[in-house]
Amino acid sequence: MADPTRMIFLGTRSDNNIDKTKKGRNVALSGEAAGSSKLTRIAVDEIRSSYQGGTSVSSLARNNGVSRRAIRFIITGETWVG
Numbered sequence: 237m238a239d240p241t242r243m244i245f246l247g248t249r250s251d252n253n254i255d256k257t258k259k260g261r262n263v264a265l266s267g268e269a270a271g272s273s274k275l276t277r278i279a280v281d282e283i284r285s286s287y288q289g290g291t292s293v294s295s296l297a298r299n300n301g302v303s304r305r306a307i308r309f310i311i312t313g314e315t316w317v318g
Contacts, residue, residue: 267316274302280316287311 247255256262268276275283283296293311297304309315 274306275300275310275316277316280310283307283310 245251245255253262267273279300283300286296287293287307293304293307297307300307306315
């Protein structure tokens with residue numbers, strides 16, 4: 237028997253966006269939960285600690301396989317908030 241909560245309806249992109257919002261399916265994943273994340277919470281904490289200890293942004297980026305911009309965003313709290 238079909239699950240009525242999983243029924244598919246024909247609609248525009250706008251209709252689909254409204255529908256997913258009503259059903260609570262518009263959650264943006266962040267941190268490790270985001271599929272594109274290259275770092276873990278532990279790595280981010282270590283990056284912040286190392287930066288406070290004097291390690292350069294360039295070195296942190298190179299050692300963690302991310303861009304200098306990504307490291308700066310982590311340090312300033314623009315990404316990986318908390």
